[in-house]
Amino acid sequence: MFYQTRAKNLTVLLVLGGLALYAVYGGYFAREIVVEIALLAMLAIALDLVAGYGGMISLCHGALFGIGAYLFGGLTALVGTPVWLATLAALAGTALFGWAVGAVTAGIGGIFFIMATLAFGQMAYVIVFEWRALGGDDGLAGIPRTDLAGIGLDTGDSLTFALLSLAALALSYTIAAIALRSSFGRTLTGIHANEERMRALGLNVRRHKAAAFALSAAIAGAAGLLAAQHTQYISPEYLVWTVSGEALIVVILGGIGTLAGPLVGAVVFVALEHVVARFTDYWHLVIGILLIAAVMAGGRGLYGEIERLLAPGPGTGKGGDGA
Amino acid sequence: MLEVRDLSKKFGGLEVSRGVSLDVAPGERRVLLGPNGAGKTTLFNLIAGTLKPDCGTIRLDGSDITGMTVNQRARRGLARSFQKNNLFEGLSVRDNLALAVATGEGRTGSLLACAHDSAATLTQLAEIAAQVGLSAHLDWPVAHCSYGVRRQLEIGLALATRPRLLLLDEPTSGIGPEGVAAFNALIASLPRHLAMIIIEHDLDLAFSIADRISVLSEGVVVFEGTPETTRHSRQVRELYLGAFDD
């Protein structure tokens, strides 16, 4: 069961606060990194919702991220849809796709579930890649950012955009936390713990899984549409399955089934990517070693270690909230 | 309440149910006897919807539920406990019961409110916990509970949805004489309008809790009657040879 504990509060506030300070006092490069972390963390939160709490290890979250980006990019750059409407359409469209994935895969377990989500992701990738109007391999440019001049914000400014990305991350975490704390989230945890029993108690498991996947997809899509606004250019690279793999690495590294862990995982992942890559080409090796350490240390990842430091006691340091 | 007609089920070449018919009246307490492998659990799986019959029909309160899913049947007031404990392993006893109560009430979809913490749920949870003797164990993780406690929780989960028809599959298996006495008291304390089918191997317990008894053997109902007539049935005595005498 999910509880927004003191350790989670502290972790989330430290990560958000630290990143905000880094964005404010760092230069342009620092702000780019902050955006990268914030969007990766949003994607990881979306994945943790279904994987850590619902037991649905998805390999299509990269595709959901890409679908959000392409729906937003396509509508604004090609159709000329207003940004606010394109945002709503991108969120709704990604949620719908996620709902379909959840509904179709609800009866599938284990490795076959992972393969089925991978197939959905590849399908989306191929469609985007082959769709000439979307630019195919060349990608799609000319994507606008949200215009917030009305409230005195210039989203073209790197600091403003970095802080807005952090706000979006905070909002995503809050939505996920509220959903997990609700009847909906408790029920999802119940499905993870014992699907057959939930059915025997009267739950329509397929419908619930589909709804959870839709919510998760909407958060992943939000990250994607912000990424499209950030670079103002998108390519099918977003939908490649390795993006899903990276998201899963971030979740496991940070602590699967902890919700706060994905934030920590995203910070460490992006930091290693940039810092370690400066010294050696083998930064994936470093990530790999960390990943093994995280799994060996009880499966609660980096967040598990933070929890042990902040709130030592029984019940910490082993397994996720969802298990 | 429940009308089972000519249910048949094959696993490959093995006919596990062969034209089973069974009628349970509202509020009736039916005990299902039968040797190992007779097809008792399979019959439960057919009634609960876990298995689809090859032919035959199942009616609940007059409506045909043969084509319904497990959860649709549960929503209509059917609950079951499992022969092998089937709990929410990683969670506490309290969270186990809360899931069952909230799901039984259909309060699973709210994204904002948490039915598990509502006063109504907590009241019902406390009531169920007291009934099955788990009041002192609510905060225990299920994984740390003894077999007997887990067995009580198995029944608690089935009761928590406030069913109208309750299927209990060997509720007293492996819990010792004290547990059997507690179970006997539990059944006696349950409201009379709750209909039940109980698979039971303990004949004394069966005779004391049953309104009627059905005996299943090799997928066929070979006997049905009151505890008194069952006690004197030659057929039953042959199946349970030496198990009881009078």
Ligand SMILES: Nc1ncnc2c1ncn2[C@@H]1O[C@H](COP(=O)(O)OP(=O)(O)OP(=O)(O)O)[C@@H](O)[C@H]1O
């Ligand atoms: N899913 C299945 N696939 C194949 N055979 C099965 C399946 N389920 C049960 N059987 C077989 O059907 C027969 C009846 O099994 P069932 O579990 O219904 O018996 P039972 O009366 O509940 O026995 P027990 O008292 O041992 O619990 C057994 O021979 C069993 O091996």
Ligand SMILES: [Mg+2]
């Ligand atoms: Mg059995």
